[in-house]
Amino acid sequence: MINPPETFETERLRLRKPVLADAEVIFQQYAQDTEVTKYLTWLPNGKIEDTREFVRTCLTTWQQGDSYHWVIVRKEDGLLLGMITARVDGHKWELGYVLARAYWGRGYMTEAVKSLIAWALEQPSVYRVWSVCDLDNPASARVMEKAGMLREAVLRRWSVHPNIGPEPRDSYCYSITK
């Protein structure tokens, strides 16, 4: 089982394993925001207990080695800006990420994604890092492109984004391999 670092440092960011106390900030910063969750697979959190439950799940899946979540903290002021996730499936790592709206467009997520890709592909057992995004989510597609991933497909009817509707939607699939 891969045992990834609990902390990554980039130029401007620290990615670290969440603690339960992060739930309050995650809730305030982005988990209730319908703009942020628009193209995600989950509905905005209605109450803080939803976010706490989510953070508990993050800690459990980390322990099980199924997926790893890191909160994204800005080093300059210690502010929690978002989260990045790697779901492990053998030699494949699937990334997911989210950032509070006030911090979009400053290159933060590209910086976080690049650091995780670099570490993952250094691991002998990891050959593929991939992710998907809704066709109508160009900011996410651009992050993947800037991080060196290649668009390899449109996965039709791939993902339900319940904030838009109940029907599965088409997704771009991006990957980087070694």
Ligand SMILES: CC(C)(COP(=O)(O)OP(=O)(O)OC[C@H]1O[C@@H](n2cnc3c(N)ncnc32)[C@H](O)[C@@H]1OP(=O)(O)O)[C@@H](O)C(=O)NCCC(=O)NCCS
């Ligand atoms: C997607 C997301 C993580 C991007 O984070 P970010 O830190 O703003 O990303 P970056 O600043 O590193 O890069 C964003 C890029 O998208 C571009 N972009 C943003 N909105 C765009 C739009 N509507 N059309 C085209 N490009 C767009 C930006 O210009 C930038 O590219 P550039 O550097 O070439 O100018 C953030 O918008 C977010 O959290 N969205 C909600 C959650 C989400 O959709 N997560 C991904 C699910 S697949």
